[in-house]
Amino acid sequence: MRLNRKNHILGKTSVDTFLKKYWQKKPLLIRNAIENFQSPITEKDLFYIAQDEEAISRLIEYKQGLWQVKYGPFEKSDFPKKKNAPWTVLVQNINHHFSFANSFLNLFKFIPYARLDDLMVSYATKNGSVGPHFDSYDVFLFQASGEREWKISDQKEFSLDKKSAIKIITNFRSKNSWVLKPGDMLYLPPNIGHWGISQSDDCLTYSIGFRAPSTFEIQSKFLDFIQDSLNTNKNYLYKDPNLNLQKDPAEINTNMIKKIQQTVNQLRWSKNLINTFIGQLLTEPVETAIFQRPKPISLEIFKKNLSKKILELNPKTRMLFIKNNFYINGELIEVDKKYAAYLRQLANNKKIAFKPSLDKKDLNALGITLLPLYLSGFIDFIQ
Ligand SMILES: [Mn+2]
Known part of the structure; x- marks a missing residue:
C-alpha cells in the first residue's frame, strides 16, 4: 500500500475546519479517509511484535462477566483460539517497527509532532472489545481491516466499574453508532465515552494517539x-x-x-x-x-x-x-x-x-x- 501526498485523510473536511470545529472539541466521522485501503500490517505481524521485549502490548478478554487484561511480552501460545470468547490484542508504538506505520503517521502532519504519540494497532475477533470507556487524549480510530461498530456517548458523568482491571463505564448511554469499514476513520477528542465492538474475525484498528503533558508533570519535571x-x-x-x-x-x-x-x-x-x-x-x-x-x-x-x-x-x-x-x-x-x-x-x-x-x-x-x-x-x- 503506497500512501501518496494526495491522500487527504480528513475527507471532505478541510484541515482549517477540522482544527477550528473538531480538534479537542467534538467527534468527526470520516468515511473513506483512504479509498480501497488494504492493511500492509496483518494480525500475524501484530502477534509477532507482541512477543518483542520492547513492545507494549495487552490482551483483553471478557470472561465470566469480567473484563480481564494480560500484559505482554507474550508467547505465541498466550493468544486464545479464534473460536474462544471474544478477545482483543493491542500493541503500541507500531511505528517503531514498520516503516509503513511510520509513514502512515505523516498523514497527520497537520497536528504538530510535539503532540503526536504513536500508532497503536489492535486486533479483535468477532465481538471483541475493550469495553465502554473514555480516554484522556485525542485519538483517530482508523479501520484498517474487517469491520468495527463504534458507539459514542455525549454524557459528562461516568460511573466506573470498580471490579474491573481496566477502565469500564457502567452507565454508558450510546448517542450515535456507526459501523466502520476499511478506510473509514473516527476522530474523538478527550473524555468522550466510546465503545468499539468488532463485527468480524479480521478486525484491525489503527489508533493514532496524541499526548499532552499534565500541569503536574511539567512543573515537577521542571x-x-x-x-x-x-x-x-x-x-x-x-x-x-x-x-x-x-x-x-x-x-x-x-x-x-x-x-x-x-x-x-x-x-x-x-x-x-x-x-x-x-x-x-x-x-x-x-x-x-x-x-x-x-x-x-x-x-x-x-x-x-x-x-x-x-x-x-x-x-x-x-x-x-x-x-x-x-x-x-x-x-x-x-x-x-x-x-x-x-x-x-x-x-x-x-x-x-x-x-x-x-x-x-x-x-x-x-x-x-x-x-x-x-x-x-x-x-x-x-x-
Ligand atoms: Mn479508547
Missing part, C-alpha cells in the same frame, strides 16, 4: 531540571557574625528567616533555560525505546556517506526545534545558524539528502554535528 542545572557554590554556608542573644533559643530569628528567604528568591530561570527544558521534555523518547548503536565509523567515512546517502531519523527518535535550537531525544544540539535550515529539514521531513555540491567546510561542520547522533543510533542512513 523542578528536577532546575535542580540539575543549579550552579550554586556548594561550599557557601549560612553565616551570622552579628548574632544577638535571643530570649527563646527555639525560635527561628527574623534575620535567619530573611536570609533564607533571600536565598530561595535568588533562584532565577531565564526564558532560554525554560525553552531548553521544553525541548528536552517534549523529545524525551518512549520509556521502552532502546537505540542500537551502530559499528563506530570515522568522521571521514561518515562525511562520505552524508554526501551520497539519505539520512533519516530512527523511527523511535523525537526531534523538534525552537528557532535555531534543536532537541533530539532529550538532548540539546547546538548548531551554527548557517546550518539550521538543514536540521529543520531533517526534523520536519524526518529525512534529508545533502547536495553533493556541499562545500568541504559545510560538510565538515555538519559531519561534526551529526556524527554523535549517528553513533547514538538516533539517525541512520537509508540503505
